Amino acid sequence: MRKKYEVTQVENNKFLFKKDDTAEEEVVVYLKKSPADVQPEFLLKTSEKSFSVNIGPVDYRPYFLLKFADKAYTIGERTLPVEGMNNFRDMGGYEAENGKTVKWGMLYRSDHIYNATEAGVDYLKKLDIHTIIDYRSDDEISKYPNKTVDGSIKTYQLDPVAHAAELSAQFTSSKDKEDINLINKIIEQKEKGTLVNQADVVLEQYRTFANKDNSKEAFGEMLRITANPDAPAVLQHCRGGKDRTGFGAMLVLGILGVKKDDLVKDYMLTEENRKERNRVKMEGYKKLTDDKEVLEHLYSFIDTRSEFIATSIDTIIQKYGSIEKYVVEELGITRDMIDTMKSMYLE
Template identity: 30%
Template sequence: MIDADTRVLPMQGIHNFRDYGGYRARGGAIRLGVLWRSGQHGEATADDLDAVHRLGIATVIDLRGDSEREACPCVRHPEFEGHVLFHPGETASAHGRAAHEEAAEQVRTAADAHAAMIRLYETLPFRPVLVGTYRLYLRALVDRDGASLLHCLAGKDRTGVAAALVHHLLGVHPDDIVEDYLLTNTAGNAEARIAAGARHVRAGFGRHMDDAAVRVLMSVHADYLDTSLTAIREQHGSVEAYADAVLGFGKADIAALERRLIV
């Protein structure tokens, strides 16, 4: 394994940029330098883009909805020649909000925010457009060469569930899966990420929301991820059965994923 300081890359305009490889898994360890995750790149600086370009990313999986992409187009390096994959439609809500923004409706206190995030995570693994992009994501990891980058708006909810699914399918220990998920709360300049996200939340919902509630919405908690995984197991029995039935990713695909990513 590598430590948190090593796996997180410092960026100015891209938040939560990090390698989610390196963990012990079934039959070895996940390769480093091929699985990247982050928030959106709409405010990336030239230095950020140079740093991303040096990673040789061949595939970008954009978990945002159409409205989010239109409102905040990602900036790419002038020499970027990779593929950007997404399923068309809205992955968070019909109004094109990010997942944490959707959860913010009717939130006033930190307790309200926590409960809203729990409700949100019950639905994330089953939202049709998000499921469509998760399918593209898993297939790309098997079929496409080169490094990949997985992102949504803040890189914490839709991205967090997606990364956790890959970790589960590769046999990463549950404690390490949660550790990687919670790294969002400290990766890079977390305060700048919270402030950036809070501007969006406050613009739509913040008139009566206290500061603690905003912070809860812009952070992650182990309860949230557990809620998604529990919902998956309640409906399908296991993450593997969910991947097969919902994502069209069966045992042979998992074996191919291991051959690609385990060393």
Template identity: 30%
Template structure:
């Protein structure tokens, strides 16, 4: 439904995958998310001089990183301009869920959609990283524009984007369109990953991994389902998980929406 709008917000950078402005997306009350406030991407390690020049013009106040320390040490985020950097691991620092925290051979050989769905189911509940993200959103004047990201900008960032967009009143249908867009914007990234997987698995096993690792509706649905299963309503979730009251939510909306 919003795919054309979503594609227009992809910034064609040279060394950074999947960089997009979350602005321009329509909310259920007919307003739109303002451009230039919320950005999402893969990691920034490959940033070129041209990329830096382009990103500096965004005047980011904050880069928020969902990765663990090992990932961030291996592929550090360079400084763009004068922005602050914060990092809190979505999957914890205890090497339990993120791909880089597993032995690659084990990861590719044991990957299953059921296991991946379970990772998504756990992500939005009692998660220190998203609690900090939403705490930052409560003070938009100080913390926006923000860029939030993980390794590929698809799984952990996808759940973070869902939380931000739903808080602003975007429909789950549109949020799902935005989530699945990473299958288009990350085609090269995925091909690189599949080439690595082919060193460890082949035939049907490789095909199963390639099909299962692409983003699917059922993955994000697992996160959304976990929220409603635990809290019944998204508003209750915002209040109990993040201390965002209805008044806070309206104030955030008024800052981030136009029209």
């Protein structure tokens, strides 16, 4: 199968197109104002596997139509440049079942909107978001309230209540004591000899997402909301956009027929997006403790590893055979809802 181009914005309004493919073929590139734009603007024609284009300043989120001799498809940048946020992503473009593709501009995932700047909020307004699903707890929301994007957006709080014990110590603390309370909790467990392998703690959390009643209730409601024809575009987020959002995004894409490799690939984009954020976070922890074991344990909670989301997927597949059967049997999603989601989000 020929690989598709992927596009990233490497400088302001300058986009880099790349594909990992040995096949040479001519492509004609057009600029689109939306995925449904029927009058795209011609940009260039090339046979290069890697090329860039500067589109100049625009007042909309750009998409690109790529035309080949025997096919055509639309692409957009995956991680969006929302100022103040580090992990706002479009889940479109993935290949799904029956040769279909997930639509661009319909399904988003992100970190919380608390840090979005005024320019970031202005960018978000261009995305025509209708629904926000917030997986955070009451404590998190009270400390880090989202910036208002548009008063007409419907927001649903769906807390899976599935945090590891250490993280609960952080989430229920005041802003200025979050880090030290988390560290003290880990030190206490270390001194008692009850501190387990840090990766095992996170892996257990990902199993909990699939098995715990609170989690099943929250993610089931997320899917019912997402299946509402009035819902798109839908944004789901937690605090960092990794764990709770990672599981929710996996369920949506999995129902649509996206393969496991791409589910893991989508999850792992968080690793790249949060590198700088994680570096800053660890520097802050190092000011509070020099215990190497504690620091390693702390890093496990902000680390992004493929085995984390793979554990959730494997837990579901081993018991139910497929993500689709899991959401039907455990989350109360009907076949009609699944068919509706496929008609809404696939093309």
